[in-house]
Amino acid sequence: MRKIATILAGLCLTAGAGFASAPAASAATPCPSGAVCIRETDGSILSRNIFYSYGAHNLSNVTGYRVLVNSQTGGAGFQVCFGYNGVNCSEVARETGEYAPYDMTPINSVVLVR
Numbered sequence: 408m409r410k411i412a413t414i415l416a417g418l419c420l421t422a423g424a425g426f427a428s429a430p431a432a433s434a435a436t437p438c439p440s441g442a443v444c445i446r447e448t449d450g451s452i453l454s455r456n457i458f459y460s461y462g463a464h465n466l467s468n469v470t471g472y473r474v475l476v477n478s479q480t481g482g483a484g485f486q487v488c489f490g491y492n493g494v495n496c497s498e499v500a501r502e503t504g505e506y507a508p509y510d511m512t513p514i515n516s517v518v519l520v521r
Contacts, residue, residue, distance in 0.1 A: 438476035443485045443519055445511070446474040458485075461519045463493030472508040479503065479519070486518045487511075493518040 436452045438444035445456040448471065458464045461483075477485055477500065484501035487509070488494055493516050500506065 438478040440478050441480060442478050443517060444476045444478065445469055445517070446476060446505075448473070452476075458517060458519055461521060463488070463491075463516050463518045465491050465516045466511070466514060469514070470512045471510070473511045474508050475500075475506045475517075477501075477503050477506070481521075484520050486520065487514045488516040488518060489513055491515045 435446060435450035438446075438452060439457060441459060443458045444452045445466075446452055447456075455467075456469065475485070475487070477483075479485075480503075482501055484499040486493070486496040486499055488496035496518060499520055
C-alpha cells in the first residue's frame with residue numbers, strides 16, 4: 408500500500424510541475440467578473456486596466472490595438488472616449504465577452520455605464 412501511495416504522489420508532483428511550467432502560448436489572462444478590462448498585446452491584463460466602478464476612467468500609456476473585454480453583469484456596458492473624463496464617447500457596448508482589437512491610441516478614457 409505504501410508503495411502505491413508513493414508512486415501516486417510522484418505522479419501528482421510530476422503532472423503538476425508539467426502543467427505549471429508549460430502554459431499555452433496563446434493563453435490570455437481572464438478579465439474578472441464584474442469588470443471591463445483592456446488586454447495588453449501579449450494577452451495579459453495590467454491591474455491599472457481593470458475597471459469595476461461606473462463612470463469615467465482616464466487612461467495612461469494605452470496605445471496601439473488592444474482587445475477590450477466586458478465581463479460586467481446585468482447588462483452593464485462601456486464606452487470608449489476620445490477625451491479625458493468621458494468626453495466625446497462612442498455608443499454604449501453592452502455585449503459581454505471580448506471585442507475585436509481596437510486602436511486605443513486616440514482613446515483617453517473608458518466609461519462604465521449601467
